């Protein structure tokens with residue numbers, strides 16, 4: 001039996017329609033939700049992702065500002081820009097596009113963004129709140145993954161989750177969110193011995209390795225839910241996941257595609273966080 005494909009584009013469309021209604025209500029109360037995206041340098045992938053973010057903002061009626069600086073921009077200059085937006089209450093979300101040029105300390109940048117406007121959910125305060133299960137901005141890719149699993153009615157509690165990858169923006173937080181949903185979570189990574197002995201036991205397998213076609217059909221438990229977080233650009237220009245899609249389709253019960261899976265949901269959750277942030281500002285006014 002072929003797997004059911006979890007359509008991230010379709011799910012995004014319905015979530016964005018709901019967000020558009022929320023934005024209408026916020027505007028009726030006299031507030032325009034607004035996001036600023038800060039980009040340093042001209043990374044082509046970053047420019048492409050930012051276009052996606054702008055499109056989502058426009059679709060739901062959220063204001064969008066791009067601050068684009070040259071590769072030579074200094075860390076001090078960048079921190080000053082962030083401080084200005086921290087203090088500008090016309091803006092409810094601040095996102096600094098990663099990766100940053102090597103001469104800029106990413107940690108210093110992330111820690112300068114006000115936790116109240118950190119719609120990426122990367123600030124240590126928000127990560128701490130997520131770990132302790134408090135309400136906060138959740139990191140967009142992990143939050144999108146949880147939404148995708150829930151959208152097909154799969155129960156998370158009690159399931160064996162295996163996360164392959166341990167980055168701070170995907171692997172670690174997605175494991176934490178699924179633990180918060182009462183899954184039993186195992187993290188695997190480049191030093192894991194006999195990786196497939198773990199992946200084969202996964203009821204829910206999250207592939208966030210960043211290597212094209214890394215997870216094969218034979219690594220997957222029959223009937224598993226497979227979430228492919230890979231965004232690998234091949235020399236042909238084609239976007240490719242971490243999972244061999246055609247093989248996984250024959251083994252999994254549910255499977256996310258690349259493109260059209262986790263990517264669009266990531267952007268939708270960013271829009272969600274921006275709207276939630278604006279609502280917080282409404283109640284504080």
Ligand SMILES: Nc1nc(=O)c2c([nH]1)NC[C@@H]1CN(c3ccc(C(=O)N[C@@H](CCC(=O)O)C(=O)O)cc3)C=[N+]21
Pocket residue numbers: 048049052095096097098099120140231239258259260261262263264266267
């Ligand atoms: N501060 C920060 N926040 C981020 O959220 C962030 C970041 N930096 N740096 C880079 C990663 C990557 N990321 C993606 C978002 C959307 C797609 C996406 O929409 N992908 C489409 C395809 C888009 C295309 O073809 O280029 C899809 O999968 O269907 C992919 C990747 C967000 N990131």
